[in-house]
Amino acid sequence: xxxxxxxxxxxxxxxxDLRALxxxxxxxxELAAGNAxxxxxxxxxxxxxxxEVDIKSAFIQGLPHLAVKVASGFFRNPERGLPSQSGxxxxxxxxxxxxxxxxxxxxxxxxxxxxxxxxxxAKYLAPQKTEEAGVIGAGVQARFQxxxxxxxxxxxxxxxxxxxxxEVRDAYVRDMERELGVKVIKSSSVEEVVKESSLxxxxxxxxxxxxxxxxxxxxxxxxxxxxxAEEKQEVEASVAGAVDxxxxxxxxxxxxxxxxxxxLAAGVISETTPVVELGDLVLGNHPGRTSDDQITMCDLTGxxxxxxxxxxxxxxxxxxxxxxxxxS
Amino acid sequence: xxxxxxxxxxxxxxxxDLRALxxxxxxxxELAAGNAxxxxxxxxxxxxxxxEVDIKSAFIQGLPHLAVKVASGFFRNPERGLPSQSGxxxxxxxxxxxxxxxxxxxxxxxxxxxxxxxxxxAKYLAPQKTEEAGVIGAGVQARFQxxxxxxxxxxxxxxxxxxxxxEVRDAYVRDMERELGVKVIKSSSVEEVVKESSLxxxxxxxxxxxxxxxxxxxxxxxxxxxxxAEEKQEVEASVAGAVDxxxxxxxxxxxxxxxxxxxLAAGVISETTPVVELGDLVLGNHPGRTSDDQITMCDLTGxxxxxxxxxxxxxxxxxxxxxxxxxS
Numbered sequence: 001x002x003x004x005x006x007x008x009x010x011x012x013x014x015x016x017d018l019r020a021l022x023x024x025x026x027x028x029x030e031l032a033a034g035n036a037x038x039x040x041x042x043x044x045x046x047x048x049x050x051x052e053v054d055i056k057s058a059f060i061q062g063l064p065h066l067a068v069k070v071a072s073g074f075f076r077n078p079e080r081g082l083p084s085q086s087g088x089x090x091x092x093x094x095x096x097x098x099x100x101x102x103x104x105x106x107x108x109x110x111x112x113x114x115x116x117x118x119x120x121x122a123k124y125l126a127p128q129k130t131e132e133a134g135v136i137g138a139g140v141q142a143r144f145q146x147x148x149x150x151x152x153x154x155x156x157x158x159x160x161x162x163x164x165x166x167e168v169r170d171a172y173v174r175d176m177e178r179e180l181g182v183k184v185i186k187s188s189s190v191e192e193v194v195k196e197s198s199l200x201x202x203x204x205x206x207x208x209x210x211x212x213x214x215x216x217x218x219x220x221x222x223x224x225x226x227x228x229a230e231e232k233q234e235v236e237a238s239v240a241g242a243v244d245x246x247x248x249x250x251x252x253x254x255x256x257x258x259x260x261x262x263x264l265a266a267g268v269i270s271e272t273t274p275v276v277e278l279g280d281l282v283l284g285n286h287p288g289r290t291s292d293d294q295i296t297m298c299d300l301t302g303x304x305x306x307x308x309x310x311x312x313x314x315x316x317x318x319x320x321x322x323x324x325x326x327x328s
Numbered sequence: 329x330x331x332x333x334x335x336x337x338x339x340x341x342x343x344x345d346l347r348a349l350x351x352x353x354x355x356x357x358e359l360a361a362g363n364a365x366x367x368x369x370x371x372x373x374x375x376x377x378x379x380e381v382d383i384k385s386a387f388i389q390g391l392p393h394l395a396v397k398v399a400s401g402f403f404r405n406p407e408r409g410l411p412s413q414s415g416x417x418x419x420x421x422x423x424x425x426x427x428x429x430x431x432x433x434x435x436x437x438x439x440x441x442x443x444x445x446x447x448x449x450a451k452y453l454a455p456q457k458t459e460e461a462g463v464i465g466a467g468v469q470a471r472f473q474x475x476x477x478x479x480x481x482x483x484x485x486x487x488x489x490x491x492x493x494x495e496v497r498d499a500y501v502r503d504m505e506r507e508l509g510v511k512v513i514k515s516s517s518v519e520e521v522v523k524e525s526s527l528x529x530x531x532x533x534x535x536x537x538x539x540x541x542x543x544x545x546x547x548x549x550x551x552x553x554x555x556x557a558e559e560k561q562e563v564e565a566s567v568a569g570a571v572d573x574x575x576x577x578x579x580x581x582x583x584x585x586x587x588x589x590x591x592l593a594a595g596v597i598s599e600t601t602p603v604v605e606l607g608d609l610v611l612g613n614h615p616g617r618t619s620d621d622q623i624t625m626c627d628l629t630g631x632x633x634x635x636x637x638x639x640x641x642x643x644x645x646x647x648x649x650x651x652x653x654x655x656s
Contacts, residue, residue, distance in 0.1 A: 002432055004332055004655050042370040044387050044394065051425050055383055055396065059372050066372065068383065068398050070418055072425025086426050090398055090416075097379050097400025098414050102430055104330055104655060327332050327432060327653060 003101040005314070005324035010105045013317050014310070016115045016147050021123075023313050024116035025282045027060065027305035028249065032279025035061040038250065038304045041257075050075035052229075058304030059094060066094045067311035069304070071110060089311045101315050101324075109314060113306035115144030117249060117278065118201060118223055121298035123152040124281035124288035125247060126199045126221040131156040134197035136190055136211070136234070138162035138172040141203040141225060149199065150180050159187045159196055162204075191215050194222075202226050202234040209262070213238040218293040224259045225300040235259055237266035240297065245289065247276040247298040249306075258299040331429040333642070333652035338433045341645050342638070344443045344475050349451075351641050352444035353610045355388065355633035356577065360607025363389040366578065366632045369585075378403040380557075386632030387422060394422045395639035397632070399438060417639045429643050429652075437642060441634035443472030445577060445606065446529060446551055449626035451480040452609035452616035453575060454527045454549040459484040462525035464518055464539070464562070466490035466500040469531040469553060477527065478508050487515045487524055490532075519543050522550075530554050530562040537590070539563040541570040546621040552587045553628040563587055565594035568625065573617065575604040575626040577634075586627040 014020070030036045042055040051074035059066045071087035078084060087110060091101040103109060122130070130153040135142045138160060146158055158180075160172055173184040187193045194200055194215040201223045202211060213236050216222075222243070226234045240246060240263035248254035254275070255264055263269045278298070280286045289296055318324060342348070358364045370383040379402035387394045399415035406412060415438060419429040431437060450458070458481040463470045466488060474486055486508075488500055501512040515521045522528050522543040529551045530539060541564050544550070550571070554562045568574060568591035576582035582603070583592055591597045606626070608614045617624055646652060 002332075004330075004430075004653075006655050037373060039370050039372055042367050042383060042385065044367055044385050044396075045365060046387055046394075046422060046425075048389075049423060051422075053385070053387075053394070053396070053420060053425055055370060055385070057370065057372050057381070057383070059374055059381075061376075066374075066381070068372075068381065070396050070420070070427070072420065074423075074425040077424055080424070082424055082426075086424075088418075088427050090418075092381060092398070092400065094374060094379075095377060095402075096405055096408070096410055096414075097374075097381060097402040098410075099398070099416050099432070102332075104427070325332075325653065325655060327334050 001326050001328045002099050003318055003324055003326050005101060005103050005318045007104055007106045007108060009323040010103060010108055010314055013321065013323065014109065014112060014314050016112045016144055018151060019313065020112055020116045020310065021119045021151055023309040024113055024306050025120050027309035028120060028279035029282040030060045031303065031305045032277050032283055032285065036305050056304040056307055058308045060305060060308055063312060064094055065091050065100060065312050065315060067091055067308040069307040071107060089307060091311050091315045101318065103311055103314055109310045111140055111144050113310040114141060114225060114302060115148040117300050117306055118145045118225060119148035119151050120278050120282065121223045121247065121300065122149050122199060122221065125296040125298055126153055127219050127289065127292045130198040132197050134159040134193035134200040135203060136161050136193060137203035138164045138168050139203060142172060143176065145201040145203055146176055146180065155182055158182055158184045159193045160184060161187045161190050161193045204234055205232060206234045207231055209233045209236045211235040211239065213242040216242050216295050218295060220295050222297045223300060227258050228301045229257055230261065233259065233262045237263045237268045241268040243297040244294040245276065245296040246273065247278065247296065249278050249300050250303045251275055251277060253301040253303065254299045258301040260299050329654050329656040330427050331646055331652055331654050333429060333431050333646045335432055335434045335436060337651040338431060338436055338642060341649065341651065342437065342440060342642050344440045344472055346479060347641065348440055348444045348638065349447045349479055351637040352441055352634050353448050355637035356448060356607035357610040358388045359631065359633045360605055360611055360613065364633050384632040384635055386636045388633060388636055391640060392422055393419050393428060393640050393643060395419055395636040397635040399435060417635060419639050419643045429646065431639055431642055437638045439468055439472050441638040442469060442553060442630060443476040445628050445634060446473045446553060447476035447479050448606050448610065449551045449575065449628065450477050450527060450549065453624040453626055454481055455547050455617065455620045458526040460525050462487040462521035462528040463531060464489050464521060465531035466492045466496050467531060470500060471504065473529040473531055473553065474504055474508065483510055486510055486512045487521045488512060489515045489518050489521045532562055533560060534562045535559050537561045537564045539567065541566040544570050544623050546623060548623050550625045551628060555586050556629045557585055558589065561587065561590045565591045565596045569596040571625040572622040573604065573624040574601065575606065575609065575624065577606050577628050578631045579603055579605060581629040581631065582627045586629040588627050
C-alpha cells in the first residue's frame with residue numbers, strides 16, 4: 001500500500017517552523033556524525049530545453065525511512081506559462097526498501113527544508129543581536145529565508161534588493177511585512193543591503209557574481225543559497241577569502257556546486273581551507289560565531305539529508321491525518 | 329495531474345512481447361547513435377540489512393518522456409516473509425520536467441525490459457537454428473529470458489539447472505513447458521547445460537563463478553545477466569577471453585558492474601578490447617554473429633534507456649485504458 005499525498009495537503013500541513021528546523025538540524029548532525037550516506041547528486045540534463053532533472057537522496061542510520069527526491073528545473077517553461085521548477089519525493093522504508101509514499105509536493109518541501117537550512121546557518125552564525133537583515137532576490141526562497149531567520153533572531157527590518165520588476169518587489173514588501181510584522185525596505189543596490197545588514201541571504205540563480213568583498217563589514221553573516229550548479233555564482237570569489245569563518249552544508253558539494261567552487265577555481269581557497277559543516281555546529285564540534293565582530297559565511301547547496309528529514313516528518317503527518325489516497 | 333498505476337494493471341496490460349522487444353531495441357539504438365543521456369547509476373547502500381536502493385534513468389532525445397526508476401534489493405527481506413526486490417518508475421515529461429505518472433510496478437517492468445534485452449542479444453547473436461537452450465537459475469528472470477528467446481528463435485528444448493530445491497525446479501519445468509510448449513529438462517550440472525545448448529543464459533546473483541571456459545563450444549551464445557554489481561560474478565574471467573565476439577548493453581557499465589568487470593580485473597580483457605554494444609547490432613554498425621561456429625557472449629547489466637522505453641509504452645497503455653487513479 002502506497003500513500004499518495006497531493007501538494008495542497010502538504011501546503012496545509014507542513015510549515016517552516018521550529019519542528020522543521022529541528023528536523024533539518026538533526027539531519028546535518030547525523031551527517032557530521034558519520035551516520036548518513038549521501039550519494040552524489042544524479043543529474044539528467046535536457047539541454048535543448050534548458051532543463052535538468054536532479055535526484056538527491058540520503059540514508060540516515062536508525063531512521064525508519066529514506067527519501068529519494070526528483071526535482072526538475074526547465075527554464076523554458078515560463079514561455080509556455082508554466083513554472084520552471086517542479087518535483088516530488090519518494091519515501092522508502094529503510095528496512096525493506098519498499099515504497100511507502102509519494103509526496104507530490106511540487107517542490108514545496110524543498111523550499112521548506114532549504115529555508116530550514118538557512119535557519120540553522122543563522123542560528124549558529126548570525127550575530128545574536130541581528131535586527132536588520134537583507135535579502136537579494138524576491139522569489140520563493142527570499143520569502144522562506146526570511147521566515148527562517150525570524151525563527152532564530154528577532155528581526156526588525158528587512159532590506160530587499162532584486163532585479164525583478166516593481167510588481168514583484170512590491171508584493172515581496174507587502175507580503176513579508178504582513179507575515180512577519182517587520183519593516184521591509186526596497187533597497188536600491190546590493191551594496192546598500194550588505195552595508196546596512198547584520199545578515200544577508202543571497203537567493204538568486206545568478207551566473208555572474210554581484211556581491212563584492214569590499215562591502216563586507218565586521219558583524220556580518222552571509223548565507224549564499226543560490227548556487228547549486230557549476231555555472232552559478234552570486235558572490236565574488238574573493239568574498240570567501242575575506243571572511244573570518246567559512247561554513248557550508250556539505251563540503252564535497254559546496255566545493256563542486258556552490259560558491260566554494262568558484263572560490264576554489266580562483267585560488268582564493270584550497271581543498272584544505274578550513275570549512276565548517278553545519279552538522280559540526282549543531283553537534284558543538286565547532287563553536288560557530290564567537291564574537292559580534294566576526295564576518296561569517298555559509299554556502300548552501302542542498303543535501304539529501306534535508307530531504308530525508310522533511311519527508312519523514314511529512315509522512316508522519318500524512319499518516320496521522322490520513323492525507324491523500326492509498327493505492328495498492 | 330499525475331496518474332498512479334498499480335502493479336496489477338501493469339501485469340495485465342504489459343507483456344514481454346514483440347512490441348517490448350522493439351521498444352528496447354530502439355532504446356539501445358538511440359544509445360548507440362548518441363541520442364541518449366545515461367547518468368551513472370545512483371546507489372544508496374543500507375549495508376546493515378544487505379539492502380540497496382538503485383536509481384537508473386535515461387533521457388532519449390525526441391521522446392516525450394523520461395523515466396526515473398527506483399529499485400530496491402533488500403536481501404534480509406525473506407527472513408520477514410517479504411520479497412527482496414521491489415521498485416517503481418516515475419515517468420517525467422521530457423519537455424517540462426513535470427511528473428506525469430508513477431508506475432507502481434514493483435519491479436515487474438524491470439523484469440520485462442530485462443527479458444527484452446535478452447531477446448535483443450539472442451536475435452543478433454544466437455545461431456539462427458538455436459533449438460536447444462539452457463538457463464542457469466530458476467527464478468523470475470530464468471522465465472523471462474526463455475520467454476524472450478521464444479520471441480526470436482524456434483526453441484524445442486530448454487535445459488535448466490539451478491541450486492534451488494526440487495519444488496522450485498519442478499515448478500519451473502511445469503510452468504515453462506505449459507507456457508512455451510517446449511520440453512524442459514532438469515539438468516544435473518551447469519556443464520551439461522552448456523555442452524548441450526546453442527544458447528545459455530545465466531540469471532543468478534552468484535558471487536563466485538560457476539561456468540567454466542573449458543565447457544564453451546563452437547556455435548554457443550552465452551548471455552550473462554546476473555552480475556549487476558561489483559561483487560557479483562557468474563562466469564570464469566577466462567570465458568570473456570575464450571569467445572569470438574564479446575557484446576554488452578553498455579560498455580561503461582559492464583566494465584564496472586558486469587562480467588566484463590571481473591574479466592578486466594583478471595587481465596583477460598583490457599579497456600581497449602573490442603566489445604560491441606547491443607545498439608550497434610540493432611543499427612547494423614556491426615554484423616553480430618557471422619557464422620554458426622562462432623562463440624559469442626553478451627553481458628547485460630541493465631541500462632536506463634530500457635526503463636525509459638518500457639515506461640513510455642506502459643504510460644501510453646495506461647492513458648489509453650485509463651488505468652489507475654489520477655491525483656492532482
